[in-house]
Structures are given as structure tokens and as C-alpha cells.
Amino acid sequence: MFSPTTTQGLLRVSASGGKPEPASKLDTAQAENSHRWPFFFPDGKHFLYWSRNSRAGEPSVLYVGELGTLQAKVLMKSETMAIYAAGHLLFLRGQTLMAQPFNPSRFELSGEPVPIAEHVAINGASVRAMFSASNTGTLIYQTGEMSGGWNMVWWGRDGKQISTIPQSGRYLGPVLSPDGSKAAVEIFAGAQGIGDIWIFDLTRGTSTRLTFGPFSQGNPVWSSDGKTVYYASGSGEVYIVAKAADGSTAERIVLQDKGTIEIPDGFSPDGRYLIYERKVPQNETTYHLWALPLFGDGKPFPIVKSTFDERFSAISPDGKWMAYQSNESGRWEIYITAFPGGGAKWQVSSVGGNAAKWRGDGKEIFYLDPSDNLVAVDVNASSSAVQLGTPHTLFQAIGIQREYGPFDVSADGKKFLINSGNLKEGSDPFTLVQNWPAELKK
DSSP states (O other), X not given: OBOSSTTSOOEEOXXXXXXXXXXXXXXXXXXXXXXXXXXXXXXXXXXXXXXEEXXXXXXXXXXXXXXXXXXXXXXXXXXXXXXXXXXXXEEEETTEXXXXXXXXXXXXEOSOOEEEESSBOXXXXXXXXXXXXXXXXXXXXXXXXXXXXXXXXXXXXXXXXXXXXXXXXXXXXXXXXXXXXXXXXEEEETTTTEEEEEEEETTTTEEEEOOOOSSOEEEEEEOTTSSEEXXXXXXXXXXXXXXXXXXXXXXXXXXXXXXXXXXXXXXXXXXXXXXXXXXXTTTOSSOEEEEEESXXXXXXXXXXXXXXXXXXXXXXXXXSEEEEEEOXXXXXXXXXXXXXXXOSEEEOOSSOOEEEEEOTTSSEEEEEOTTSEEEEXXXXXXXXXXXXXXXXXXXXXXXXXXXXOOEEEXXXXXXXEEEEOOGGGGGXXXXXXXXXXXXXXX
16 A cells, blocks of 8 residues: 555555555545555554645544545544554654554554653654554654755755755755746645745845645746746646746636646746646546647647656757656656657666756756766757767765755756755664563553
């Protein structure tokens, strides 16, 4: 059993393989937007899981579900996940780990909860409490602050840090404006799964909130003239919205198709096309790359659409080529194809890659490899073909948040704005406790 994304219910699949099937159902009327952290009880049929609520003031809860049905029983309110071990339910109150007697046949709590560990860390991005326990009485937990505070850090091509934007947060998808003076970024509130777009003025060192919910607003991209920010909005069905970057206009819906997820990737340099990722969850399991003409009849059309995932595109500065990533080889690799017609393609990366970016003159592509190396490839593109150099590592981007809009690059290719995690997370200590139930008897 698993969570396919951070905004879906649980899926189950046979141990021998097969097609995943729903194991839980989001109650969207009650503002549920994520089910995660499933944990099976001893009978192998019932399971515990956490449900996140996106409505301000509404608590998230723990459910008991049952295989073969989408019905579930509310167990208790909880800020994060919980597990069952040695006859007890283990859960957090604040950052204190509590143990309370639990009947795994009737799925009922009894008695009073007892604290068994203090200052337990929580991963703020995933809302995962950092502990685990076995039925044999072994407990392990990590201490520390609630993690998930990240920084946007400027790095040079030589791998040296230049400066840090002086405000930490749970950043997703930072992207530089066309003139490089600003950055648009989603700041995520992990406990409720809500994100909003903020604009950072990199010259003045200030930040301004651009959106105000009620759904998550994410994946910002700039219009070619830098005056408008386009972003994804919604829960379940996701559509594309635009708003003036200075907040002077109300948001307007740009593209919305019923039952579809649509995520903006960027613009052609002339501003005539919006490139976006599209998936219809009821019919498709993969994303594909489409273009929305902002002229004429404005009818969207696919650029790259296959049986594989195609995502995270970037149009070359001359508007003739599109870099993107696909998993057709069995792992993510970077490719280039013609824009807007698609067709023939050239593989850029050699051992895996994601998040391709062009240098401002179109003569170099940057991407992240599976070892978090920032890699560069020389590009020589004529009117009909692409010649590529050998991928070479510039530096290892230690701490990079590779799944959360990992980086952007200045037009001259000399500076990289990297979404970087707090390296202290990896150094917080773990505590191992043997026979922890004995502590409850004292």
C-alpha cells in the first residue's frame, strides 16, 4: 500500500504485481487533500493512515481502513502519522511521543497516553514524525526541530556559495524573472498542504505574497515580459491561472478542462505559447507536454505525447527547441526536440537527469543528475539539427531539494539559485531504546 502523490488517496497492489487499486477515498467535501503513512494491524486486513485537512482550523485525523472497502473509521485527531506496536498506539503530541493502550481487534484506545520520548523531530515537508518501533520492544527516534525549513542559495560555477536569500521556508519551484531581478516561488505550509506564491525582489531583499488560497497555488512561471505570473491552482482538478506579478490585478483562469491536471512549465521567448504539462487521471497515468497558443483560436495541442512521462520542459532562447525530461529509458533523462512541432529528439544526459535549464544564449544546457551534480552540456543547434557536447559536472549541489523545483540559473550561466535543504537535518542524533514498554510500568 502506498501514497502515489502528496494529494491523493492510498493505492494498494498485490505483492505479485498488477494494477494498483484505490484503498482509500479522499473526502473532498471535508477538505481532505492527502492520505498517507499506511500501517497494517496484525490481522493484515485493517490499516491505520493519516489524513491531511487543508481547511484552516480543521484538524487532520487518523483513520482505520479495511482492505476491500473504501470506508474508514475516524480514530483520533493527529498532527502527523502514528503506528501500532506492542499493544500500544504511538503518536505525537507536539514533539512528545506518546504511547496509549490500543485494542487491535476492536480498534479502540483505552487508558491514558504516557510520554515515552521528548523532542521528536518532524519532517515538515512530508509531515512525517521521525520514529519507528517494533513489536519486540525496540524503539528508535530522531530528535531535533521540525525540519523542512529550506533556503534559496546562490552558487557559482565553481561550486562555491555566493550568498543566501535571507528568509528560510518550505520553498517549491523557485524561478527567476526574465530580467533576473526577481524570483517567484511557492511557499508551502506542510501541515495543511497549502502553498501560495510569493515574489522575492532580489535587488531590494524584500518579499511580497501574491496569492491567498484557498487551494494550493504552485508551479509559478513568468510571462516573457516579466509582468505576469502564471501558476497551477486547485485540488484534484488543477488548472492554470494568471495574475499580475505586482498584484495589481485579480487572478484570471487561463486554462481549465474538467477532470484534468494542467501545470504550467514556461513560455516561448516571443510570448506566443504557454507550455504546460497535462494529465487526465481517469484515463492516463502519465504527464505529457502541450502548448497553448495565446493568439488565433487558442486551441491547445500536444508537443510530446507518448506512453511515457514527459515533464519539466524549457524552451530555448531562440524559441526553436525544447528541452524536457522523459522516463522512456526506464529512468529520467534529458532530451531536446523541435519546438513547437516536436518529432526527432536528441538525448542530452547520459546517466540520468532532470530539471533542464538553458543558458541565456542557448549554447549550454544545465541539469541535475541522480547524484545531485549540477551538469553542463554544450549545445550547437542549427535550423534542423542539434550537436551536443559531452556532459561535464560543474559541482555537487549538496543539500539540494531535487523534488521541489531544485534550481534556476542566471542568463549568463554563472550563478545558480538552488533550493537547498537544511544540512543540519542529517546530523541530528538517533536514539535507540530497548524494551520501551517496560518504561510504562514504572
